[in-house]
Amino acid sequence: MTNITPIQREPLCSICGRPMVDAFKPFCSAHCSNVDLARWLGGVYAIPAASADDDEDGDPPFAPPDR
Numbered sequence: 001m002t003n004i005t006p007i008q009r010e011p012l013c014s015i016c017g018r019p020m021v022d023a024f025k026p027f028c029s030a031h032c033s034n035v036d037l038a039r040w041l042g043g044v045y046a047i048p049a050a051s052a053d054d055d056e057d058g059d060p061p062f063a064p065p066d067r
């Protein structure tokens with residue numbers, strides 16, 4: 001039988017690797033939560049919304065030069 005049992009690992013904070021605390025899931029502290037939030041916001045706002053809502057029929061954010 002090849003019954004693969006999942007390894008029960010203690011969930012760790014993805015910021016510092018310490019054991020997760022219920023109150024700050026999925027982090028170990030408010031500090032790590034803030035660190036992740038800052039990271040996340042920075043990443044999100046760095047990515048331009050290319051094809052999320054391009055079904056708007058209003059003025060395009062950039063006008064094609066050939067029109």
Ligand SMILES: [Zn+2]
Nearest residue numbers: 013016028032
């Ligand atoms: Zn942490």
